[in-house]
Amino acid sequence: MQNFSIPFGKGKVNFELPEEQVAGVLVSHAHEYKAPKSEAELVADALANPIGSPKLSELAKGKKTCTIISSDHTRPVPSHVIMPQLLAELRKGNPDIDITILVATGMHRPTTHEELVGKYGEEIANNEKIVIHVSRNDEDMVSIGTLPSGGECLLNKLAVNTDLLVAEGFIEPHFFAGMSGGRKSVLPGVASKITVLANHCSEFIDSPYARTGILEGNPIHRDMLYAAKVANLAFICNVVIDADKKVIAAFAGDREKAHEEGVAFEMKLAGVKPAPADIVITTNGGYPLDQNIYQSVKGMTAAEATCKDGGVIIDVSNCNDGHGGEDFFNTLKEATDLQKAMDQILARTRNETIFDQWESQILLRLLLHFDIIMVTSAPKQMVEDMHLKYANNIEEAIEMAKKLVAAKGVTDPKITVIPDGVSVIVK
Incomplete structure (x- = not known):
């Protein structure tokens, strides 16, 4: 047996x-992969050696405001490992920067305070400025253009009207966006219901390219890239996790270049016959x-x-x-x-x-x-x-x-x- x-x-x-x-x-090979360092050390190394970007502390200089897009309660992102380091790095470059954590619920229900504590720990949940994105709140949205698909690109104004936009997340296979992470923090993460509905239309979901692990030719991915670009997502910190939801690799820096390296790493581990x-x-x-x-x-x-x-x-x-x-x-x-x-x-x-x-x-x-x-x-x-x-x-x-x-x-x-x-x- x-x-x-x-x-x-x-x-x-x-x-x-x-x-x-x-x-x-x-079984994904991520579950047998042995990380060379601790979770905190992997994230610290990624932030110290950003891909295609200056360090976050450098980006923070001269900025009055920063919004950090953070995954919600439905995602096993180890925010308790990532968020403290993002906050520290930003304040290292600019102690007075006004930081808002914007929880990217997409079309999900709002994250509860208890879930925020579970994600970030008491210190961050109780002392940082945290806003829950609600895609149905039209008054919270601002239009910043038209998606390649033709849909209007409406995003949370906290993501648009900030001097520095940053995102944390994780990279895993996604059943119609191809892979999670990177640009997905913006769309659908902090997008209006109108924009999400246009991007998730039946034509795109029916596309043979809107499948797990496929980015090339994926119409949903194409819209997401555009949204992240026009929102000026300046810096990401994405991780890859194992079966125990522990960080085994981290990638920080440019929204596309860092994500691409993370995707390449995950693809090698996740692919099975x-x-x-x-x-x-x-x-x-x-x-x-x-x-x-x-x-x-x-x-x-x-x-x-x-x-x-x-x-x-x-x-x-x-x-x-x-x-x-x-x-x-x-x-x-x-x-x-x-x-x-x-x-x-x-x-x-x-x-x-x-x-x-x-x-x-x-x-x-x-x-x-x-x-x-x-x-x-x-x-x-x-x-x-x-x-x-x-x-x-x-x-x-x-x-x-x-x-x-x-x-x-x-x-x-x-x-x-x-x-x-x-x-x-x-x-």
Whole structure:
């Protein structure tokens, strides 16, 4: 038997499979990479040796204000490691600089104070100026041009009306932006709902280039680069993390050059070959990324890349925060015919995009090819309302999956396991 321990919330789910049933185990090499220094030292080195840019302390000189865009509660960015050093570096160059931390919620719910403490620690959460971006607050936005796609580029005025714009984040595979980090802090991070909806339109989500690990030719990435440029994002500090959410590499400096080096590093670690199987077990990497069904679609897309058409995806995600998006939930719940629901989305222009449409579109794409079983803390009725199947535990899910593929004539199914679906690029 082969034993597995996969992330679920802040804990683990353990199970075993007969060796002969396992088609493959797809794991990012980031999880075995041994960092040469501590987390703090890696970030310090990156800030001391910026890529394509002067040091942050130099950029701070002569500036009255600085806005630091920071990832929100849905991202496992180790801000408690990065943010203190960014603040210190800025004040080293300019002790009087007025700093605002702008939490990049994108289209997510606002981050709570408790979550801010968890991200930054008490000292920063209680003493620094922190503003939560709310994409629906039109009065907080300012227009700075037109995206390459034709959508209006509206960004939070705290990001635009500052003397120095900085961003912290992390680099990992992303299921339609190609890779996270860099420019993504601006769009969708601190963009208006109008701009996000245009950028996440059905045409772009449907593009074969809007996939995990692809930047070249990706129309979503192209818009994001433009937004970061016109916002004058001057400096980034992005990290790569392992399965324990620990920093294993850091890249700081120019918004594009530093990001490109970080992407190249992550691509070498994250790339895995598919192991085609009738059943694929995946996760969303545990907390905080598996807080809801909305986020968990990411891990499902890793399974999509290696599951045989008509097969079964088992998604092991805590989802203690429920579905994660009212519009996302309602689109699936109200879909009496999945193909018709997909056709309706594809017929919408970028100016007709509705909230959470992209997530609905991707989940519908999956459901049209696979049965999806969730092992989750989310309510059973909620899961089933979204055309997903519910299992109380991993063993029950595996038995359900075997019955589903048996009904299609597969009597000896192979199973592929992806312990962390958001950390791999299946290619």
